[in-house]
Amino acid sequence: MAEKKDIEKLIVQNKKSNLKNHWNDSFFYNTTKYSGEIKQNELLIWRSSHFLRGVYPIFHLTFDQNDKLKGIKTEKNPYHKLLSKITIGVLIVFISSLFLLFDFKPAIIGTIVILFILALLILVLGKSRKYETKLLTVELKEAIENIEHLNNPDFVNKPKSESKKEKVKEWTFTKVLTRFLIYPFCLFILWVSITGFLPQGKILYGIFGIVIASAYPIADILLILGKNKNS
Numbered sequence: 672m673a674e675k676k677d678i679e680k681l682i683v684q685n686k687k688s689n690l691k692n693h694w695n696d697s698f699f700y701n702t703t704k705y706s707g708e709i710k711q712n713e714l715l716i717w718r719s720s721h722f723l724r725g726v727y728p729i730f731h732l733t734f735d736q737n738d739k740l741k742g743i744k745t746e747k748n749p750y751h752k753l754l755s756k757i758t759i760g761v762l763i764v765f766i767s768s769l770f771l772l773f774d775f776k777p778a779i780i781g782t783i784v785i786l787f788i789l790a791l792l793i794l795v796l797g798k799s800r801k802y803e804t805k806l807l808t809v810e811l812k813e814a815i816e817n818i819e820h821l822n823n824p825d826f827v828n829k830p831k832s833e834s835k836k837e838k839v840k841e842w843t844f845t846k847v848l849t850r851f852l853i854y855p856f857c858l859f860i861l862w863v864s865i866t867g868f869l870p871q872g873k874i875l876y877g878i879f880g881i882v883i884a885s886a887y888p889i890a891d892i893l894l895i896l897g898k899n900k901n902s
Contacts, residue, residue: 673818675738678714681814682707688715688729693750697725705811717748720807722799726751730811740815745804762789788883791853795890802894853887860884 684706686692696706696719707716714732719725728745735741747755766785769778864880 672739672741673815673822675712675714675734675740677818677822678732678740678815679709680818681705682709682714682716685709688717688748690749690753693717693725693748697727697748697750700724704814716811718807720803723803723807725754726796726800728804728807730808743808743811745808791883791887794849794853795887798894799890850891857884857888 682705683703686706686708688708692706695701696717701719703718705716705718707714712734714730714734716730716732717727719727725748727748729748731744731746733741733743762785766782769781769785773781860880861884864877864884868874868877868880
């Protein structure tokens, strides 16, 4: 296994894993390979990516008493944790305001619509996050494998990036059912936004509907194309 002192060489920017640094790395789209914090028996390594930006993972590398790599796990960075809490807080305030400003029935309908849109966004962002986290994980494991091969030319390991050989199943029953339900709904929202809101002069409603209706199909298609390209 690779040693701690060798993996430390991957860290180009040695800095604390705190809210300020992760804010900067996400806001300014830092692609440095890698930023990280060096501790006694562990390393925290990260870098942002194109889609993930602020919700990129921190790779937590642990080592044994001989400074040999023991394991790698991912965890949310402080900025991502704060963003999740703010989102929940804003959602609670927004839904509460509906019940304070409107009658019960419109408030319930508004809450259902908001929760559905939020669920759609979570599905899109979650899909993107899962895919890019996997790419970042493969990238880091390859870098560590390269270190092992450099230190031990005769080192025999599993085929490089075994996950690359793993065929991504994009047409499972669950994914097909999800697309079967969401795509028509997105088309319906798009149709209502273009033919209903825009002709009546409700430009903001129309634009908002178009953006929401287009988010999932575009992200889904881009991810499928990206996976096929990487394959």
